[in-house]
Amino acid sequence: MNDGILHGMRVVEVSAFVAAPLGGMTLAQMGAEVIRIDGLEGGLDYRRWPVTEDNTSLFWAGLNKAKRSVVIDITKAQGRELAQALITAPGKDAGFLLTNFPPRGWLDYETLRGQRDDLIQLTIQGDRHGGSAVDYTVNPRLGLPYLTGPQDVYGAVNHVLPAWDLITGQMAAVGLLSAERQRDRSGVGQHVKLALEDVALAVMGHLGFLAEAQRGEQRQRYGNDLFGAFGRDFVTRDGQRIMVVGLTLKQWRSLCEVTGISEQVDALAQQLGVDLNREGERFEARKALAALISPWVASRTLEEITAIFEDSGVCWSRYQSICTLLHEDPSCSEQNPLFKLLEQPGIGRVLTPGLPLRFNDQHRTPQPAPQLGADTEAVLMDVLGLSSGEFGALHDQGLVRTSVS
The missing domain is CATH 3.40.50.10540 (Crotonobetainyl-coa:carnitine coa-transferase; domain 1)
Structure with missing residues (x-):
């Protein structure tokens, strides 16, 4: 009952x-x-x-x-x-x-x-x-x-x-x-x-789509990139695909720190004349930022990345099938x-x-x-x-x- x-x-x-x-x-x-x-x-x-x-x-x-x-x-x-x-x-x-x-x-x-x-x-x-x-x-x-x-x-x-x-x-x-x-x-x-x-x-209306169009702006497709901030997919050394997001400043700084690109990001900001602490400017520079992160991901396996990202403050996830979610992910089990x-x-x-x-x-x-x-x-x-x-x-x-x- x-x-x-x-x-x-x-x-x-x-x-x-x-x-x-x-x-x-x-x-x-x-x-x-x-x-x-x-x-x-x-x-x-x-x-x-x-x-x-x-x-x-x-x-x-x-x-x-x-x-x-x-x-x-x-x-x-x-x-x-x-x-x-x-x-x-x-x-x-x-x-x-x-x-x-x-x-x-x-x-x-x-x-x-x-x-x-x-x-x-x-x-x-x-x-x-x-x-x-x-x-x-x-x-x-x-x-x-x-x-x-x-x-x-x-x-x-x-x-x-x-x-x-x-x-x-x-x-x-x-x-x-x-x-x-x-x-x-x-x-x-x-x-x-x-x-x-x-x-x-x-x-x-709540998410700004209508106001954006009212201003005469037609939003484009951005594939797997996160609109308005930094976020996109990368492929690991063992062929697994992950999604990494730097939406908030804390998430972004954590990502830069664990991947060891903080100095390169500072240099890129100076070169482009932008403030990469701002999420919108990270979006504008997304291709250059992805080029800094991609080699780091590509040189490591999913297991290695998981160990590094865990408890690091990085916002990320792996791409997996529904079958993998059911059979391998503890969050989708009676452990939850x-x-x-x-x-x-x-x-x-x-x-x-x-x-x-x-x-x-x-x-x-x-x-x-x-x-x-x-x-x-x-x-x-x-x-x-x-x-x-x-x-x-x-x-x-x-x-x-x-x-x-």
Whole structure:
């Protein structure tokens, strides 16, 4: 049973793909009871890749940890009424709906509010008009694919991380909790709307991309160089690739000291007439600085560099595959309290992360995702007060399903 900082809070989630499930999982990992409602065959993302040999989704399991799963035939009126009853069920710490489905029909806010006037509903949208959007459609509009990739590449280069989905998911959790705080003070619920595109546009403004363009400056591709400071990749003597960053002055001075180039850097600064203690001027001189560091890296193995850089104040990392991360990196193992090897239904033992937040410096033990419909009977009986006979009748009519149906 959850006993985290949000213990007692009950949230109903009707969702698919990344942002909304991530928001719900964040709340669940903090101790909220998050009840995911799906149709009889699961949601739109129930078979989303990557999958196992028998088509069990690793994606779905990863984004639904610590939740409860209820399966209802929402194509039928009686099933939709059951789902609405779950959403609007009484309780001081209940009455929360998180969804990324259009707020109409049985998910219409005003309709639900008629059953519980202090309902808090957070709806994730593609754009502010309610249109469809995902990272792969938002990024092209932002111009980021023209900044990604090697400098000599022409055209757009997409990247694989759904950044806006991830940020939106976290903002959804924050939005629900903020609305809950207001309701606690005023007794008033509300319909909170959060558009993926707006999240992306806001971040573009926060990071200076929009102001830069407004000044008439078109940012170029810089490959693996860190824009606005010194940072780039180098190849070691044994063919390994590392990333070295001198963003802050402390990081930069540590890098110069351990590589023994401090005097050469001072001479270069005098020659170029620049102050290399300033990050922007390090960026301008990045090629000359890389030429000083590259021979030092190229003459040493990764093991030698690791021993030198460790505890030196240098900001760096090695490039490694996900398989190497999993099998060789202690940070991605049970040596890190974030992780536990758990039995995931339908998949087997999986290295499972918990919540990165540590309250009072304590990690909560991660919990696996439920099997589809695993909690249908318990939730309907506990939350709606159905008897076993009433639940059995619904089951026999095909309106609900359990994990063993």
